[in-house]
């Protein structure tokens with residue numbers, strides 16, 4: 001037990017004393033990626049590796065969107081075995097864990113760092129960086145740097161797609177669950193989110209992207225698509241934007257589906273994080289963004305299109321091409337051409353037109369196979385939580 005700033009006694013943790021303790025600090029910059037990765041990591045460390053995890057987050061409302069059991073007005077709560085703590089402006093006195101992760105270079109509270117120094121054995125301090133496929137990643141992964149003033153060392157951990165990077169988050173049972181998700185479960189899932197069974201030769205697509213995507217163009221292309229497109233959009237700004245675009249031109253059916261030519265659009269509620277995974281498993285094609293949904297689409301083993309998080313001076317385009325390079329290495333030339341063109345169109349590097357969609361569709365059957373092969377390539381590597389546990393264990 002220790003005293004917090006207001007003088008109340010709070011338990012340091014409710015976990016058995018022999019469990020290795022982890023503190024994960026997450027500062028939500030925007031959207032859901034920062035908390036999405038932190039929450040997934042916290043759960044996997046606890047469930048797969050029996051670590052005691054305390055997650056400090058400065059925006060509980062974002063966490064609530066992807067994990068609805070979380071309450072927004074509680075400074076300390078336990079959900080799925082994870083201790084969730086509101087990261088307040090004035091940081092409470094607390095004993096640092098054995099391993100401390102600052103997510104995406106968020107700065108740790110001064111008071112906490114001071115306590116880290118006081119420990120007989122200072123914690124393993126890890127800065128978990130953003131995901132990138134750029135070729136410098138393996139050289140930087142695992143580097144460390146001494147604190148400028150204090151006797152502490154910070155380690156830099158880089159997730160990635162190659163064996164000498166930090167890897168990707170992948171729960172131990174994920175691929176097994178995904179493979180066991182049979183037709184009956186698919187039907188139950190569709191029913192639970194209020195979408196009908198798929199019709200013959202329809203292309204079922206999930207859409208999660210940033211608002212600056214060339215949505216209007218693609219909606220127009222899909223309305224004239226050679227195959228019917230059933231588009232599923234979780235609630236949010238993009239769903240609103242698409243609804244507004246279709247408002248004047250489409251017919252609205254009783255089940256809330258908007259129809260325009262070959263395109264049907266269904267807006268569904270924003271899903272709990274594990275349900276979103278299932279949405280990705282059950283669609284033919286997934287449009288994903290940022291970091292976490294992008295990785296989950298790869299575990300789904302289905303064709304996907306990445307809308308990369310925009311950076312100043314378009315530096316993200318380089319990052320996008322670095323991924324395309326690794327991902328398409330084993331693909332036939334004509335597929336690489338069509339895929340690249342479509343991804344470039346979606347990310348504003350090239351124009352998005354009907355030929356980009358048609359060429360992409362022509363490769364669809366083979367893309368299905370190639371994405372399973374890509375998943376197998378990634379599956380053969382250690383996952384990120386495993387790598388973190390090994391890395392920390394070697395230093396403790």
Ligand code: TRH
Nearest residue numbers: 031032033036066234270271272273276290291292293
């Ligand atoms: O939301 P994102 O764009 O997140 C981020 C942030 O912008 C961040 O600042 C940036 O650095 C990072 O991207 C690269 O995209 P991402 O990473 O895919 O996170 C979305 C999370 O939301 C992911 O965990 C999946 C989850 N999600 C649900 O749980 N339910 C849903 O219905 C949907 C659409 C997503």
